[in-house]
Structure formats: structure tokens, C-alpha cells
Amino acid sequence: MALRHTWAVALFGVDGVVVEIEADVRSGGLPSVQLLGLPDAALQESKNRMRSAIQNCKEEWPQSCVVLALSPAAMPKNGTSYDLALAMAVLAGAEQVPSNRLLGTVLFGELALDGRIRAVPGLLPGLIAARRAGMERAIVPVEGLAEARLVGGIEVLGASHLREVIAWAREQSDLDDEPPWQSTPETEDVPELADVLGQPEARWALEVAAAGGHHLLMVGPPGTGKTMLARRLSGLLPELGRQAALEVTAIRSLAGQLAEQAPMISSPPFVAPHHSISVSGLVGGGVGMAKPGALSSAHHGVLLLDEACEFGPKRLEALRTALEDGEVRLCRRDGTLRYPARFQLVLATNPCPCAPARDIDCQCPSQARRRYLGKLSGPLLDRVDLRVRMRPITAMSLSAGGDPESTEVVRERVARARSEAAERWAEHGWNTNAEVPGPVLRKEYALPNKATALLDRGLETGAVTARGADRCLRVAWTLSDLDGSVRPDADHVAAALEFRDRRSV
Known part of the structure; x- marks a missing residue:
């Protein structure tokens, strides 16, 4: 003994x-x-x-x-x-x-x-x-x-x-060092962007969101393609790098959700929880040591909150810290845990409870409309880079503009824009424009006064906050990358500012 x-x-x-x-x-x-x-x-x-x-x-x-x-x-x-x-x-x-x-x-x-x-x-x-x-x-x-x-x-x-x-x-035999099966990469069917008809503004916003890693809000009546567009965002994103894939796979491993024959997750995850999810299910929680929630499951991927106003203020406000810090900190009885949660947020919502096909047919009193959209608070919306209003589907919009572009065509443009951004920010360790801190954009990569004149005017009038101005600059750099420009000009800044128009909500 x-x-x-x-x-x-x-x-x-x-x-x-x-x-x-x-x-x-x-x-x-x-x-x-x-x-x-x-x-x-x-x-x-x-x-x-x-x-x-x-x-x-x-x-x-x-x-x-x-x-x-x-x-x-x-x-x-x-x-x-x-x-x-x-x-x-x-x-x-x-x-x-x-x-x-x-x-x-x-x-x-x-x-x-x-x-x-x-x-x-x-x-x-x-x-x-x-x-x-x-x-x-x-x-x-x-x-x-x-x-x-x-x-x-x-x-x-x-x-x-x-x-x-x-x-x-006892040195009587050796153990296996090879899996009993051949490991194969996990492949997923990517939804086709060409299936979405009409909505040119929303399609463009989706492309900008994919190219820069920006958060997106879509507001419009039911049946206009909000959910269809959101589900196609992950198909526009590039494959995960080695380190990012290991981080995503580690989170899935904790949840016991890995396939035995294809454990490595190389594609950006797509998570779309139901609006009845609890705060613990969304952020993470549990008795003793807290478990990861939907935010962490969407790490390096897309989190879709469909019917966002139905989630309720508590769940929506729980997103704010994660959107800024890229992680979730959970304090429980047995200690404080930190789960990574750097994701792209996509919010989709109707403009009012009755949600008619046309705004002129709305039967809701103005107070009801304000109360409904008021669940999306100002601080939360200030963290959303792109806001777009969906068009009602009509016969004219379905036939206009010819055949819609496919996922492959748009994904190539997104890949080129992301490559430009990754090369520019490589020395700092950032991959997308959405990760760049505001002070860096205002000092080291400051734009000329002529380009930012409209943004400065928005700050003076209170149309945009300081955080919103930083996010406008990030979107402007993404628009510049999509255009193949060396740096943003006044048109790019104006387009980025238009994406934050409060009338979109």
C-alpha cells in the first residue's frame, strides 16, 4: 500500500x-x-x-x-x-x-x-x-x-x-491513437441568397454587415423576407481560421454538441433562439457553475433574434455588455466564469403589434406603436451599426432589377473586402472593421475634415452619439473596402450615417 x-x-x-x-x-x-x-x-x-x-x-x-x-x-x-x-x-x-x-x-x-x-x-x-x-x-x-x-x-x-x-x-498492450473512423469535415447546406426577391436596400445592408462584421436591424411587415435574409448572412461569411474554429469547437464541446466523426467546426455558427428563451438560456447560467448560453454558442458567428420586440426588455438589455466586450461574465455561487461571445447580432422585428402589409393599414394607436418598438432601447440601438426598413413586396419590386445575385457572387465581394480590412489591421491583431476601437479610427486613421463634415454636424445636433459616430466610421471603412477605395470619402461617411437613420425604426 x-x-x-x-x-x-x-x-x-x-x-x-x-x-x-x-x-x-x-x-x-x-x-x-x-x-x-x-x-x-x-x-x-x-x-x-x-x-x-x-x-x-x-x-x-x-x-x-x-x-x-x-x-x-x-x-x-x-x-x-x-x-x-x-x-x-x-x-x-x-x-x-x-x-x-x-x-x-x-x-x-x-x-x-x-x-x-x-x-x-x-x-x-x-x-x-x-x-x-x-x-x-x-x-x-x-x-x-x-x-x-x-x-x-x-x-x-x-x-x-x-x-x-x-x-x-502494466505495459501489456498499447492504446489506440487513431479514431476508429475517418474524420470528415462537417458540411452544411448554405441557403441561397438568390431565393430572396426584391429588397435591394436590405440585401445591400446584409452585404455590408458580412463584409465588416457589423450588427444589423431589419424592420418591416411580416412576409417581406427579414428572416430569409438573416438566415443567409452566415453563408456570406468566410470559413473560420484555425484559432477561431478551436474556440467555437471548445464551446460546443462543453455543451456536448460535437459530432464524433466531424468534431471540428469550421463554418461560422448560426444561432436563432425562440423569443420565449430565458435570460439564463440567452446569456448563460445554471446552478453551481454556469453553463454557456446562446450568446456564446454564436461566438464567431451570427445570432438572430427574430421577432426581437417579443423577447422583452430584460433579455434584450442583457445583450449590451456582450456587444461591447465580446464576452459574457457570469457570477455564480461557485465562482465567476467568462465565456467568449463575439458575434454578429441580427435583429428582425415588425413595426407594430398588428403588423399590416402596408403602414397605411395599421390599426394600432401611436402609443401602442411607441410601446412596441420602445422595447428596443436607445442604448441597445446605439450599438447596432446598420438599420434598414424593409419594403412591402409588390409585383413591380419582384420584377425590377433582373435576376437577384447569388450567394457565391456576393460572397466573393465580401471576401475581397474582408481581405483588405485584415491586411490593414494585421499589425493590431484585428480581422474586421467592427473590431477597431474608436480612438484608433479618430487618431491613427483619422479622415480629413471634408470627409467627416456631415458626421460632425450630426454630433453637434445630437443626431448621433459619440459611440454612434465611431460605428459610422467603421461602416464607412467597410463601404470603402467594398468599393476598392484606399480610404473612405464623404460619400462613404454619408452612406454610413444614413444607415443609422432613426426613421428606419
């Missing part, structure tokens, strides 16, 4: 901390199992799971006092991903398996009573934390091997049963 060590990972949002598990198997005392280190209820139950798993693997459970300590001891431990590490610590402490191979190895997996190793959520961020802590290798459930191989710099081995890990520790 001896003191032995294994390692696991505790997750706090997308961040992880390596947990050292000490197993002290004493030769004397009454048979018992003590689990120390602030385990939650699911982790407390691991004592029974690993006992049954070890016995069903034809191994002997030590008939003595077993003390298992999880360090850092003051940090809460949640979930069932510690099962495999705890079981191997007990076997090593009982000197039934040698401990030399366990040094520098982090173990993930929930144990079934017969010894099978089940998949656990959060494998990707857990492995990133283990690599950062200097761990040499990791043993993961074989179902998560394809996901685990996305993390470089650490040896990854897969196991489907506790017997396999015991044999590996």
Missing part, C-alpha cells in the same frame, strides 16, 4: 485547471472511501461507480481505508470526468498497477459499472489546459479521440474500457 498520484482537469467555462488526485491506501483501519476536495454530488457518486467497475474488471478492491484528495482542495469539482483518474489512482495506490506510466498523464472519462469508459463534455478545452500545464499525454474515451486530436503538442490515447487502461499501465 502506498501514496500514488494521477491527474484530471477541472473546467471553469472554457478555461481548465489540472487537478492532482492523491490516493492514500492504508493497510489498517476499517474499509472505507473518503473523497476530499469539494466534490459535487455527481463526483461523490464516483466512489460507487469505480468500485463496481474495478470489481467487474476482475481486479481486487482494496479492503482498507482509501483516501482520495483532489487538489487544489479549495476549488469546487464538478461532473463525472474524474472517474477514470480516480479508479487508476486507487489501483496504483493498492499497488495493483505500476505508476510509472501514469506520471505526466491526464485521464478523462466516466465509468460505467461494467468498466466501459463513457464520453464526457468539455474534452477539447480540458486537453488545451493539460497541454498548457505541461502534461505529456492524455487518455480519453475512444469516442472523443477525433476531438482530442485537434489539440497538438500532447500525446493522445483512446480507450473504451477500464481493462484496456489497466493493461496499458
